[in-house]
Amino acid sequence: MNTDRANAPVTGKHTVLFLPAGITVEVQAGTTLLAAARRAKVHLPVRCEGKMGCLMCKLQIVSDPPGVLPPAEGERRKLGASINGGTRLACQARVCGSVSAEVPEDPLKRAVRLQLERKPQEEDDFFGFNF
Numbered sequence: 687m688n689t690d691r692a693n694a695p696v697t698g699k700h701t702v703l704f705l706p707a708g709i710t711v712e713v714q715a716g717t718t719l720l721a722a723a724r725r726a727k728v729h730l731p732v733r734c735e736g737k738m739g740c741l742m743c744k745l746q747i748v749s750d751p752p753g754v755l756p757p758a759e760g761e762r763r764k765l766g767a768s769i770n771g772g773t774r775l776a777c778q779a780r781v782c783g784s785v786s787a788e789v790p791e792d793p794l795k796r797a798v799r800l801q802l803e804r805k806p807q808e809e810d811d812f813f814g815f816n817f
């Protein structure tokens with residue numbers, strides 16, 4: 687970990703872009719991505735309210751540089767190797783620059799979407815249509 691960056695003063699306002707919705711919000715440096723998401727009215731599922739217990743607030747940092755402070759040891763331990771691929775806990779990641787973060791699709795919505803995408807093909811098969 688770059689200790690110089692970790693100890694650098696965190697100041698100013700920065701823009702956070704939540705994808706794929708394309709919603710942006712401006713927040714003070716040091717704000718967590720969870721607080722930024724709530725301010726932007728971007729839904730992130732949570733159960734533990736930031737205690738690193740539920741791990742439901744995972745998102746993917748896609749900006750480079752990331753625009754968030756490096757993870758503390760506790761977050762590193764919770765996320766394991768996925769943290770190297772840009773996965774962070776929104777309740778722990780604190781803004782220090784412009785951030786772009788990909789919010790994963792809700793698992794239930796994903797299941798419904800996949801079912802709906804699959805349905806026309808199955809209906810075609812059922813009625814013997816072959817387009």
Ligand code: FES
Binds near residue numbers: 734740777
């Ligand atoms: S809100 Fe539970 S781990 Fe982030």
